[in-house]
Structure formats: C-alpha cells, structure tokens
Amino acid sequence: MSEKFYITTPIYYVNDAPHIGHAYTTIAADVLARYFRAEGFDVHFLTGTDEHGIKIVKAAADKGVSPQELADEVVVHFQDLWAKLNISNDDFIRTSQARHEGRVQEIIRRLIERDEIYLGKYEGWYDEGQEEFVTESTARDNEYKSVISDKPLVRYSEPSWFFRLSKWIPKLIAHIETDSTFVQPTSRRNEVLSKLAQGVEDLSISRQSEKLGGWGVPMPNDPDHSVYVWIDALSNYITALGMPGIGDEFDAKGDKYWPADVHLIGKDILWFHAVYWPCLLMALDIPLPKTIFAHGWWTCEGKKMSKSLGNFISCEVLSELCGEYSRDAFRYFVLREVTFGADGDFSREAFGRRYNTELANDLGNLLSRTVNMIGRYFDGAVPKPQQRTLEGVEAEFLSEPIKHLQDESAKMMSRCRFSGYIGAALELASATNRYIDATEPFKLAKDPSQRERLGTILYACAEAVRIVLSYLEPFMPEKSAEGLAHLGVSGVSDGTLSERGRFGLIEPGTKTAKSVPLFPRKLLDQ
Ligand code: ME8
Numbered sequence: 001m002s003e004k005f006y007i008t009t010p011i012y013y014v015n016d017a018p019h020i021g022h023a024y025t026t027i028a029a030d031v032l033a034r035y036f037r038a039e040g041f042d043v044h045f046l047t048g049t050d051e052h053g054i055k056i057v058k059a060a061a062d063k064g065v066s067p068q069e070l071a072d073e074v075v076v077h078f079q080d081l082w083a084k085l086n087i088s089n090d091d092f093i094r095t096s097q098a099r100h101e102g103r104v105q106e107i108i109r110r111l112i113e114r115d116e117i118y119l120g121k122y123e124g125w126y127d128e129g130q131e132e133f134v135t136e137s138t139a140r141d142n143e144y145k146s147v148i149s150d151k152p153l154v155r156y157s158e159p160s161w162f163f164r165l166s167k168w169i170p171k172l173i174a175h176i177e178t179d180s181t182f183v184q185p186t187s188r189r190n191e192v193l194s195k196l197a198q199g200v201e202d203l204s205i206s207r208q209s210e211k212l213g214g215w216g217v218p219m220p221n222d223p224d225h226s227v228y229v230w231i232d233a234l235s236n237y238i239t240a241l242g243m244p245g246i247g248d249e250f251d252a253k254g255d256k257y258w259p260a261d262v263h264l265i266g267k268d269i270l271w272f273h274a275v276y277w278p279c280l281l282m283a284l285d286i287p288l289p290k291t292i293f294a295h296g297w298w299t300c301e302g303k304k305m306s307k308s309l310g311n312f313i314s315c316e317v318l319s320e321l322c323g324e325y326s327r328d329a330f331r332y333f334v335l336r337e338v339t340f341g342a343d344g345d346f347s348r349e350a351f352g353r354r355y356n357t358e359l360a361n362d363l364g365n366l367l368s369r370t371v372n373m374i375g376r377y378f379d380g381a382v383p384k385p386q387q388r389t390l391e392g393v394e395a396e397f398l399s400e401p402i403k404h405l406q407d408e409s410a411k412m413m414s415r416c417r418f419s420g421y422i423g424a425a426l427e428l429a430s431a432t433n434r435y436i437d438a439t440e441p442f443k444l445a446k447d448p449s450q451r452e453r454l455g456t457i458l459y460a461c462a463e464a465v466r467i468v469l470s471y472l473e474p475f476m477p478e479k480s481a482e483g484l485a486h487l488g489v490s491g492v493s494d495g496t497l498s499e500r501g502r503f504g505l506i507e508p509g510t511k512t513a514k515s516v517p518l519f520p521r522k523l524l525d526q
Contacts, residue, residue, distance in 0.1 A: 053229030383455030
C-alpha cells in the first residue's frame with residue numbers, strides 16, 4: 001500500500017475576494033501535493049473557506065446581504081482562482097457546510113465529556129479583523145488598536161465557555177522542544193516557545209449567538225452561544241475527513257490520512273495552529289499533525305499591499321499576470337523568488353526579469369537548442385548514443401547536478417525548500433548549456449567522422465532537459481508536459497519522479513516535435 005500524504009492550506013475568510021497572499025500558500029500546497037503524488041504517495045490535499053465569525057457578519061451587513069449570501073458569492077472567487085492557477089485540491093471545505101457544523105458540535109461534546117471546558121466570563125479586548133483575543137498589555141502597547149489592521153480593538157464583557165488550554169501547555173512545550181520538525185521554520189518555532197514561556201491562559205471558545213446574529217455553530221450544550229470561529233475553523237482539518245467517533249475511530253478517510261503531514265499557513269496565524277490546535281487535539285486524544293509550516297509575508301512593489309496604494313495583487317491582477325506570462329510561470333516565480341519561510345516582495349519587474357533569465361533563456365533556450373539540433377542533424381529522431389550512461393565529458397558536466405537533484409530533491413520538498421529545489425533543477429539546465437558550449441555539437445555536425453560523438457552529445461542533452469522538465473513538473477505541470485512533448489518523450493512518464501529522473505531512459509529513435517519557444521522572451525520596460 002502506498003504511503004499517504006495529507007496537506008492542508010488555511011481555510012480563507014470570505015469577507016473579501018482572494019489575492020496573491022492566498023494564492024501563494026495554495027500554490028505551495030499544490031506543489032507539495034503534486035510532488036508527493038508524482039513520488040507515488042496517496043495524497044489528500046484540502047483547502048476551503050472560513051465562513052463564520054464577526055468579521056464575516058460585519059462584512060455582510062456592510063454589503064446589505066446575509067452572511068450566507070456573502071459566503072456563497074465570495075467562495076466562487078476562491079474556487080475560480082484555484083481553477084485558474086491549476087490547483088489540484090482533492091476536497092474543498094466550507095465551514096457553513098452541514099458535514100462540518102455537525103462534526104464541530106461533536107468535537108465540543110467530546111470536550112464537555114472530558115471536562116475540558118467550563119463556563120466563565122470573558123472580559124477583555126478583541127481584534128475583530130483577526131478574530132483574536134488580545135491581552136491587556138499587548139492592547140496597551142498598541143494603543144488599543146489592532147497590530148495588523150490598526151483598527152480599534154473592541155471591549156468584550158460576556159459570559160463565555162472556556163477551554164482548559166493552560167493545562168496542556170507543559171505537554172505542548174515538551175512536544176515542540178523534542179520534535180524539531182513540528183513547527184517550522186526554526187525561527188518561528190523559537191518564537192512560539194518564547195511566547196509560551198510567558199504563560200498562557202485558558203481560552204474563551206464561545207461567543208454570544210445574538211452578537212453574531214445567530215451565524216456560526218451553536219454550542220451543543222448552550223444554544224445562546226456559538227463556537228468561537230477559530231475553534232470552528234481549525235477543526236476543518238479533521239471534520240473534512242469525517243470522524244464519527246472522533247478520537248476513537250475516524251471514518252475510512254480519517255483513518256487513512258490523519259494525522260496531517262503538513263499544515264501550510266502564513267506566519268500571521270501561527271499561534272492558533274501551533275498552540276490552540278495541538279492542545280485541542282491533545283484534549284481530544286487525537287494524534288498531532290506532523291508539521292506546521294509558517295511561511296512569510298508578501299509585500300508588493302516594496303509596500304504593504306493596499307487597494308488605495310494601487311499595489312494590490314487581486315484575483316483580476318493575478319489573471320492578467322497569468323495571461324501575460326502563463327500560470328505556470330507565475331506558480332514558478334512566487335516559489336522561486338523568496339526562500340519559503342522568509343518575507344518577500346512581489347514586483348512586476350522582478351517577475352519579468354526572472355522569467356526572461358531563468359525560464360526563457362536558461363530552460364527554454366536549452367530545450368529549443370536541443371530539439372532544433374536533433375531536428376537539423378538527425379531528422380528529428382533522438383540519436384543513438386555511444387553509451388546510455390554518463391561517461392567522460394558527459395559525466396564531467398552532468399553527473400554532479402543530476403546526482404544532486406536525485407539525492408536532495410526529496411529532502412528539500414519535505415522541508416518546503418522550494419527555491420532550492422528549483423535552483424537544483426536549473427543548475428542541471430545551466431550545466432547542460434555549458435556542456436553544449438564546451439562540446440560544440442554545431443561544429444562537430446560539419447564533420448561526418450564525428451557523427452557518433454554528435455549523437456552521444458545530443459542524446460545527453462535530450463536526457464538532461466527531460467530530467468529538468470520532469471523535476472519541475474510539480475511547479476509547472478503544463479509547461480513541463482509541453483516541453484516533454486517537444487522532446488517526443490511524453491511517454492517516458494511511467495514510474496515515480498525519482499525513477500523518471502534517471503539518466504538514459506529515452507529510446508533512441510524517439511521522434512521529437514517541432515520546437516516552439518516554451519517561454520517566449522518578454523520585452524521589459526527599462
Ligand atoms: O486567517 N503574504 O484567513 P485569511 C503571504 N480564516 N500570505 C498571505 C498574505 C500575504 N500578504 N495574505 C494572506 C485566516 N496570506 C483564517 C484561517 S485556518 C484554520 C483559518 C495567506 O483569509 C496566508 O496563508 O486571513 C495567511 O495565513 C492566510 O492567507 C490568511 O488568510
């Protein structure tokens with residue numbers, strides 16, 4: 001039976017349409033899903049929308065519609081964008097779905113049974129944009145405004161159900177300390193640990209339903225209260241799998257895919273995922289996810305994205321960029337430009353430059369050069385090499401980068417080192433370009449006595465490009481398939497990615513197609 005891989009994105013709020021930030025996390029998750037599928041794993045990839053909470057209630061009221069109407073309208077923008085970006089999710093959960101709501105109530109029932117919640121009173125500050133409780137000292141330090149949106153915090157004073165969060169903190173700290181892969185990257189893990197060391201109080205997990213206009217999941221033991229939107233939202237990672245008797249037996253999907261292998265999130269919501277979620281799971285006696293990876297934040301053209309500044313990368317702008325450069329180039333760029341985990345800046349100029357240098361020049365040119373030479377010198381049939389292994393000059397240029405890809409790609413993917421992984425594939429493309437410059441097949445073609453040698457060189461080039469395109473497939477599924485079709489080797493796609501990444505698989509005599517630029521060069525503004 002194949003090994004499983006369960007990957008999730010955050011479920012996004014439906015108060016507004018998606019933008020580049022949402023696209024970023026979802027593309028990264030898609031790349032992992034495609035990579036692990038290509039390596040033969042049984043992958044389950046979940047994304048969705050977070051539709052409850054005061055933020056949605058207020059956004060709907062501002063638009064004069066009901067929260068459900070707003071959710072129904074906005075969810076389509078997310079689903080359309082994911083289709084546009086070729087996202088291969090296996091499921092899409094909406095927190096207003098009955099399958100989710102019923103299971104959230106089941107989770108609360110279970111917490112009640114285990115004496116994990118009690119009735120108290122919440123008195124304090126709340127950031128309605130973040131749906132987050134704010135301590136007195138943090139509120140004071142930021143002049144009672146949201147650290148994120150700068151909007152005034154709201155004072156809450158109401159009865160509320162509390163989860164005994166503090167009781168689980170020592171166990172959580174021990175887990176984070178012993179399992180270095182649980183919270184990644186390391187800098188974020190250290191941040192969580194140092195904040196935990198300052199002490200954590202029990203967590204208010206319900207809101208008065210009337211304040212939410214009845215929108216949300218009712219507490220099963222107290223219909224005047226709705227479940228706090230973060231408890232509701234975090235639960236999606238298990239409710240989507242189904243869990244009739246949570247903690248005892250999941251249904252078939254739950255049994256198969258839980259625990260999640262990676263919860264991919266932005267750094268803004270790390271605390272919820274690294275503290276509230278594992279403590280809830282421990283209280284429910286459900287195994288913890290293996291990794292929570294918090295990536296960095298995008299600014300655009302050097303500034304925080306804002307509609308009024310005109311630097312907002314909305315779904316319309318994303319569509320336009322994908323139209324101009326191809327969606328694969330966009331997927332590639334966002335994961336190549338910034339080390340995953342660090343903050344980054346999106347600029348059209350940087351996109352254009354990287355597109356031209358890496359995709360049009362290094363990769364696209366290599367493919368056209370190879371296909372054109374095979375066309376011109378061997379009538380469009382991959383020549384027979386002197387040997388189908390790497391020897392001599394071929395080995396000198398190509399062995400090391402191929403070996404590096406084979407040895408390191410799995411490690412890099414499992415640590416979300418997307419840019420490094422792409423870099424390793426590009427290094428093979430560059431090495432192949434250097435190899436062509438050094439061996440000068442265009443000169444050898446003039447000398448009939450060098451025909452065998454020429455065949456060996458072009459065979460090696462075809463194999464190297466095939467390997468590069470195969471490894472880049474999770475990032476650029478369409479361009480990779482197109483490029484492989486130029487080489488005439490779409491058929492060499494049996495087996496796992498690592499198997500396909502071996503040198504010497506193309507059958508001599510394979511007919512190549514006519515080469516058209518895979519990434520046409522762009523004229524960029526100076
Ligand atoms: O927080 N740069 O939803 P949300 C990078 N519903 N990533 C960004 C980004 C940016 N500028 N802006 C947004 C919520 N993101 C909750 C989640 S999960 C159980 C509930 C991405 O719509 C990033 O992944 O505010 C961030 O964590 C997420 O969108 C926040 O999406």
